[in-house]
Amino acid sequence: MSDRTLYDKVWERHRVRELPNGQDQLFIGTHLIHEVTSPQPFAELRERGINVAFPERNVATTDHIIPTDPETRDDRPLADDSAEQMLSALEQNTEEAGITFYGLNSDRQGIAHVMGPDVGATQPGTTIVCGDSHTATHGAFGAVAFGIGTSQVRDVLASGCVAADKSDVRRVEVTGELPDGTVAKDVILRIIGDLGVDGGVGYAYEYGGPTIARMAMEGRMAVCNMSIEGGARVGYINPDETTYEYLRGREFVPEGQEFDERKTYWESVGSDDDAVYDDVVEVDVDGLAPMVTWGTTPGQVAPVDEPVPAPADLPADEREAAAAAQDHTQVTPGEPIAGHPIDVAFIGTCTNGRASDFRQAAAVVEDREVADDVRALAVPGSTTVKRTLEEEGVDRVFRDAGWEWREAGCSMCLAMNDDALRGDERCASSSNRNYVGRQGSKDGRTFLMSPAMVAAAAVEGAVADVREFDTGGALR
């Protein structure tokens, strides 16, 4: 059993009581709400005659179903009837309950996992849930954050709590110097490749070590974001000065003496030096190359310049799935994935839709046109991110090179709006899932990689090695 880790400390402080089935009733400090997993819970509360217990502990936004096309963004009703119904329901539900809602025209609107950190609602030592599996993103701040189902959304609205079991805690110690051209995304793809897509089932992942300590907040968020792709519902990083300085001055964060008091709490929740873990693994990123998925799970991944494995060379229990995956993606085993043609380039999402992701990609995009026949979409993760980049002129870099510069939303990560792959298009994507059909077409093919790698692929019209591009040191 783990002891004195951040996870243990935060859990203990939020534990209300033990439920009849042995689970803990856990208080939730921040509940993030979006339009896809909230209409039914609000309706069910109404049917049961129950109000929202702690409206001030909820923050809502809209991200999954909204258009990102600047031309149609503000058209109401939305062209898609069912999307309009979901958005209207959220507008009405949040208003009735007195819940803060960053709607379509709000400066704060964005993907829930980008918006929370933007406004400083995401803080160390808190519990955060959302009806979305990528909620572990917020663990980058030292929060215990996890995705929940729709019935659990109803639980949180009604009681401010979820029924939950404590997981074991695995320390993932990341050591080594990240080579030029590699970023946090490559680190987490490597971790998932090493530990497997179900390696984290039953665990909360605590990422640490010198590589993580040097990482900026946005990189840490990318790492924690994809914990769930490695099977871990929770992934977190102990807060440090990088965390506190990132939070200073944000809307939900107190100022002056109150900031110092809050910081004292934040400092108290980090794992103790003598904390006990259920498991420890070490991942050395020295010599890491940009990583690209070749299959249909995020664990089917290889360095861009190394041969894609032949199914026969894999462990026996992985062969059948690998062969089926390669049949779908049409990559050539035994050859590196570099050079594999693409039709669509997509930068955005709760994994890689933050300002630094676009800045890194811009170093590749600048003065390099998108290849003929490639559709290239840049979709900022939030309106805050979008405005920041526009003030810096980053949008112009993308537009001038032939990219579509869009409004914020989940977009082509899961294609619940019009941003979808068509037919068997191949997409270089900064998102988190390469499952069959994920990007809106059952024959579509997704290749996961870092934002700068997506930019390189857009230029070449094929998967390319970003290290071969002169970016003036921007990817160091």
Add this chain to the structure above:
Amino acid sequence: MTVEAPDAPDDLRVTRVAGTGVAVRGDDVDTDQIIPARFLKSTTWEGLDEYAFYDNRRDDDGEITGDHPFDRPEHQGASVLVVNENFGCGSSREHAPRALRRWGVEAIVGESFAEIFADNCKSLGMVAAEAAPGVVAELQDLVEDDPEAGLEVDVAEERAVYGGNEVDVHIDEAMREALIQGVWDTTTLMRDALDETREVARDLPYVEEVE
């Protein structure tokens, strides 16, 4: 403190699921396979049964091929789904177990389950039971070779019973107790502790203004 189990009505208690089986083979079956995202665009739960494994069941023209186990005539009415490793990984969408439930699935026996998926099954009073790879292989062969064969999952005893055989399955303790006691819907149960919850909230330095 621990709360005593409330007296749940008997129809909420799930102690056994008995019927026939259906097998969906493969590791890492994600919830995007179980129900593609485009079918989540609804403010209600209606129509979900049509969407279970929607794309996997259809050809390029969108016609049902009839090859998927969910479309085989011999598996209509099946209530026990037998699957492999890491079933239900990916998106947290509760629509996934609900779509399976509406198709007829009341219990799933698998090598392992993704955590959020298993949690969602619990929220619906649906059984997710783990079994050793050899047991799963045997059950999958059984339901394919003899679709009429009875298959029972005994929740309390943690066993699967078929053709005179009994094999051990494992049901996570929290799920098992929730099913047996009929306390898998936790909304009212947890709301009953609003006062204690407020006390916990008041002790947290980051929570301001608790009524």
